[in-house]
Amino acid sequence: MKIQRHGAVLGLVAASALLLGACGSDNNAGGTGGNTTSNAASVPVECGGKTKLNAEGSSAQKNAVDAFVQAYQAACPGVDLAYNPSGSGAGVKNFNAGQVDFGGSDSALKEGAETEAAAKRCQTNPAWNLPLVFGPVAVGYKVSGVDSLVLDAKTTAAIFSGTVKKWNDPAIKALNGSATLPDKDIAVIYRSDESGTTDNFQKYLKVAGGWTKGDGKQFKGGVGEGKEKSAGVAQAVGSIDGAITYVEWSFAQDNKLSIAKIDSGAGAVELTAESAGKAIDGAKIKGEGNNLVLDLDSIYGSKAAGSYPLLLATYEIVCSKGYDADTAKAVKAFLTVAATTGQAQLADAGYVPLPKAFQDKLLTAVKAIA
Template identity: 80%
Template sequence: MKTKQHGAVVGLIAAGALLLTACGSDNNTGPGGSTSGATASGVAVECGGKTKLNAEGSSAQKNAIDTFIQAYKAKCSGADLAYNPSGSGAGVKNFNAGQVDFGGSDSALSKDKGEVEAAAKRCATNPAWHLPLVFGPVAIGYKLDGVKDLVLDGDVTAKIFNGTVKKWNDPAIKALNSGATLPDKDIKVVYRSDESGTTDNFQKYLKIASKGSWTQGDGKQFKGGVGEGKEKSAGVAQATGSVDGAITYVELSFAQDNQLSLAKIDAGQGPVELTNETVGKAIDGAKIKGEGNDLVLDLDSIYGTTAAGSYPLLLATYEIVCSKGYDADTAKAVKAFLTVAATDGQAGLADAGYAPLPKAFQDKLLTAIKAIA
């Protein structure tokens, strides 16, 4: 995800503005106080408690957290949060060690690694909950002269990124793009050379959506065995934008910054363009495999969706919090921050390249946040 705001996502901005509108600081109180004020969407926020929260973790959500912080400070006078984008591993480690009030992670706590048990110990023998608060669409960005309207599916995308499909006029691509003039040109794959949550999610998508064509596995290192590696999202987007015939996977705002064309994805119900609405449909259709208010996502339900109008290629990040076990001041502030983040804070997300939460999913999060004790 990007660490600076991007203003060109006009369609997403409009959709985000329709979903939620930022509000001012009505009914605010000072540190330690409380309020019966509400967010722009009418959700009650009780400010107060700990005046400065600390959180750490996923760099993918850094720009979203910055947006949330501004909304939190506007709603709760004197309140603040410091976020260190040190990476998911450090976020989990330091949350479990009690050094931060909540952690940000691209993936759920691992029982096999002892993270679930360590989190429960940190939370005074209470389970930690996963709150998927930030979703970012991942684009399949490409540069191909004369081709601005390209359709791909999971199978063909997997074959491109593992080197099975090598030419832009391959019959497999032609079959998805009837009537298009595709050049007899080599496909030049560009991938992340550094460890990346985006790579991990992209490969998980390929594993599910390709229905057997992607056998290389997942993980934060690209395993396709083909193409040219570049560091960071900016690196892959710039490299793709500079070479005709290139293709990559990258967060939306970077693709737009480099004027990449964006492939539509056909999951069996026709081509789907990447928009706020189509991403929202995918989020709405996501299944929860966690219990109760522990909202661990079943990523297969997103990546493998065949629902009409759903764009399935997303990156989700969690806020990992104690269900119980905070002191009273910390619990109050954590709940206030998360409530504002899930409501007023959503208004600025589209401008930063993220997807605002659809209403039904927002309601699930608010129910969980309210239950934190």
Template identity: 80%
Template sequence: MKTKRHGAVVGLIAAGALLLTACGSDNNAGSGAPTNTSGVPVECGGKTKLNAEGSSAQKNAIDTFIQAYQQRCPGSDLAYNASGSGTGVKNFNAGQVDFGGSDSALSKDKGEVEAAAKRCATNPAWHLPLVFGPVAIGYKLNGVQDLVLNGDVTAKIFNGGIKKWNDPAIKALNSSATLPDKDITVVYRSDESGTTDNFQKYLKIASKGAWTQGDGKQFKGGVGEGKEKSAGVAQAAGSVDGAITYVELSFAQENKLSLAKLDNGSGPVELTSESVGKAIDGAKIKGEGNDLVLDLDSIYGSTTAGAYPLLLATYEIVCSKGYDADTAKAIRAFLTVAATDGQAGLADAGYAPVPKSFQDKLLTAIKAIA
């Protein structure tokens, strides 16, 4: 597969970038063996073609991982269906795929944690955060290329409290811009999406009360038009003057959307390598042991100067135990490559590589999958 290139984000390897310094030898090393660029050994073999499904936000990252996996483990492959986080979780829990991809953790209240344990032969599922990506607030507004928003105003746009681009609240944040008397067209994800869940969690925290609709994988703002998947919302927003949406950076770039700066209380912050790195540095783990669930609330509500506070972490949801031996071996190999060699290509695909602070924990968890 060919990885989609996004030159504008090559610099995303920043403070939160993965610095692979581990020593070791490739178990497959020998005459003609693929180059081990990370120094981390990979035990290839087992099931020759894995199946996974879920988050469309991480599709380009998975493509990058597959390329690295095929190079490190010739003859091995993975098929990934970017059906959305909700479908990925459902089909993982139903045992239809080997692992799922989701932009938010399994919900205990919805029975997802229990269902996953049942699927994993009464063993818990683990969340492995292998893909970090900033969520852009992308818009198309002729004549306006430099727009500042904050949590309060963004919440009111996406729940219908602000309907015009020249609303006084938007003007107050953009005194030097000429804002048109034009209706705002909100475009949201109509399918269940971890991107939606993260965006609504950001609004709930960052708006300081302006967003009362709650969170979850279904959009609850009550306004706008819905489109399926990340590509769908980005394409729709890019075709309408006056449109605004929330979408992963790579999709916003593909559709030539303008990107809003976010003011978290310490001044407008542009989506850059430095601002994403500062945000990732603030992420904390709230899961236990090898279940690496992240606590992103401190990021969404951060007032750290220069930090871009709106990002998501995509999890690969795996069984801690319960696989047959061939499947477990192949999953360990794929995820090891994804956490090491595969990270090197993520900046070109619009993502931020896994932070160093997560590298050792990821590899420890991956090694323990059985």
């Protein structure tokens, strides 16, 4: 998955820190809520240590990391970070092999061999999974005369498994009141290449919509036409009347696709920074202590009013301890900037800036790296 940078996803990037709520944990299932003010300006950055960091992994966060590097260099002149968007698998593998200072991944380290290898790389100390970048996934479509569409997870699952085949199917009509829906075949477009977007989309359908086709990075719906990469599926939908796909928010906007509202049981919700932030607000942490592994089911299965539940999260995988002193200092400085001032440009690239309470959890973990 790759999120493309473009000029005006929200229009007012400077307001991004005010758009979002707070994030809960297993011990606080309802989230903390209420406080939406960024604390970016109040967090000191201790520059120093290694002048050039190396990281590798998820292509989903590449544009976010580019923004973080710019903010890091502004805060700490003379430093740099080289990021190779080689994919989550390579990021984990090369972090565990000690070839990069931290890894980027669309999913947390798997218990067992991956976690054990990471601990060995970190001098017998645990590695932490720190979710730093969140990106919404749009259900994008193009249907002449249909500028507004509401779908729920069950109906979306039926569309992408071929059970619902027509745009005027009763299941779609039931969600869209008096809207005029055409007697037109639905053209499903899916990612033909392995994709974290596909994996998260299918997991969402499984949790919220009763999807029985399975998950994973290959699409398993058994219907439609495959296209490579996010650009490929978005461009295909933009050229086919009656088409639908799942794709990162920025690609849907860049290709002028209509975006379905999602009804999780409390009314239709439009994809916005606010609604995506509210989904993060309801997320739970299933990792222990500063290992901030998300319980994605708590996002995908949320029925909270005003919450848009279809999100991706990417993690930075770091050593809790075990770095040399110069590397530890630089990693902490970079991540501190990334979690604070580095968030200011994310909305312009189709990401969701961190809610303040989640930002606080992340900064606590970063400060504890030794």
